[in-house]
Amino acid sequence: MKTQRDPRLDRSRAAILSAAVELLSEGGVQRVTIEAVTARSGVARSTLYRHFRNNTELLAAAFRELLPPLPEPDPALPARDRLLQLVLDQADQIAHVPAMAAVTWMAASGYSAETPSAGERTRLDALRQHIIDNYRRPFDPVLTECLSDSEREIDLALARLIGPLVFNALVTGRPNDREFCTRLVDEFLAATARSR
Known part of the structure; x- marks a missing residue:
């Protein structure tokens, strides 16, 4: 029963x-x-x-x-399409809660305006791990595929992709629409191809 x-x-x-x-x-x-x-x-x-x-x-x-976790893109899609889908999904989250999305990415990157206590650091580390698991990790496989062995700095790649989305939402007010996201991804991929 x-x-x-x-x-x-x-x-x-x-x-x-x-x-x-x-x-x-x-x-x-x-x-x-x-x-x-x-x-x-x-x-x-x-x-x-x-x-x-x-x-x-x-x-x-x-x-x-x-901010619900980013969905994993279809692994059967080409790398460019998977990356574009992740950027579009992130842009959508940023559009709905721009300041919180910025805080999420700052926490994932370890940014802090002040030095926390040891107990607070443990709590923030656990929260940071949760944020990485839900918001950053979906990017890892596709970025690993897109980046050369010598430039596998995924954090830097994410800053180049997500930074402009947050900047648009918080500073310029320009939309992070499909056109902008497509240009962002294509320019990112072109720059990584040139560096190979």
């Missing part, structure tokens, strides 16, 4: 995640504390810990809610 799930658990989890996403959107990673989330959600601290073991799990779930 199957036990029915208590709907209160779903409601409390939804309230916690909603509060965490709001705080993340308003003030970034530093705003998403257990205290702030419980205060905003109205959910008890003990209930929060039933859903999330720690702040890192809560942050990872909030990132997933705000």
Whole structure:
């Protein structure tokens, strides 16, 4: 006999995640504390810990809610088409939540405006690993295929591809439409072909 799930658990989890996403959107990673989330959600601290073991799990779930992981492109497609699909998907995420997408990529690259404490560093490292797994890793196979052995600096390649998308969204206001993304990918591939 199957036990029915208590709907209160779903409601409390939804309230916690909603509060965490709001705080993340308003003030970034530093705003998403257990205290702030419980205060905003109205959910008890003990209930929060039933859903999330720690702040890192809560942050990872909030990132997933705000920016779902990039889908893996069809491996049967040519490398250029896979890369273009990933860039288009990233552009779409950036269009919906530009500041958060920028924070996501800064966290994935290890950027920090201040030196964190040892405990905070451990938490940020775990969050960074989650971000890499969900937002950066899908690029790895296709970039490995596109780059020569001597220039397999995937972080630098990603900066050349994703940096302009974030810059457009946050600074110029130009659209990251299919035309722009196609030009970005084709120029990137042409530059890597010239360096071979």
